Amino acid sequence: MKPSRSEFITVRELKYHIRHWGNEDAPKLFVLHGWMDVSASFQFMVDCLQQDWHVIAPDWRGFGLTASTIADSYWFPDYVADLDAILQHYSPHQPINLLGHSMGANVVLHYAGIRPQRIRKLINLEGFGLPVTKPAQAPERYAQWLDELRNPPSLRTYASQAEVAKRLQKTNPRLSDERAHFLAQHWAAPNADGAWEILGDPAHKNVSPLLYRVDEVLACWQAISAPVLWVEAADTDVWKWMGAKDSARIEIDRRIAVIADVRQAMVADAGHMLHHDQPQVLAQMIERFLE
16 A cells, blocks of 8 residues: 555644645645545555655544534535635645545535636546425424434444444445455544544534525536546445436436536446545546546
8 A cells, every 4th residue: 555644734723634645746636535434535546546646635624533623513615615725735826636525526516616726627526416405495404403403413333443344344345354444444443442433523414404505506516617527436326315316317417517628437336435446447537537
């Protein structure tokens, strides 16, 4: 495995963990992980990159080794603002290559339309947005949010690193024992009692009281000026949250169509965690796109 190093910087008054791979003088590639994930998740993909890159991967607020917010909810605009501060720290003047997976992909798509001049090329791994909502859903959504604040969520603990690895393999059966063991040591850590805790703030499980306003999201996507590589997994489980496959596919294609310069790619024999399942195929796609 290619070695990585950790750095901690202050981002909007939070202690942020940033993982680095490669030579600091090499071209930069920023990579952003998804929900309930960590920066080390990109290790296998980074191992397969053939060119010399300086890969920079933050742990989002409340995940991994980055501090949690003091509030009881996480707001999507905070991720966008954190990303803006991180990019300003590491590349204040040069347009950057930006990659995101899942939740991280939704953040980078948003950001690329808000600050289009900052992006050289953009790579979206399985970032589709959320289902369309209607204003009539607002009262029930706010009620759900208030109920969840009364009963804060929790995350289960595990007896050992091996149990954490098995949990990861339950979610993704394609994970080899070796990869699951590696991810487990970054995805969780032992607490004072010796039990292994997930490195994620349970508050991430709370629903957002704000509805997903897709027209506003697509207005941001439409403002993206950089070339975009849109990558999906052939065996994605996106339908679990996007709805029935036939209707969700139509909506996803409608969203893709608003991006001015986009090319699409499909990764075979891979699920939502395609950077775990087919890292070599993905690395080749990325490097061809970034040339």
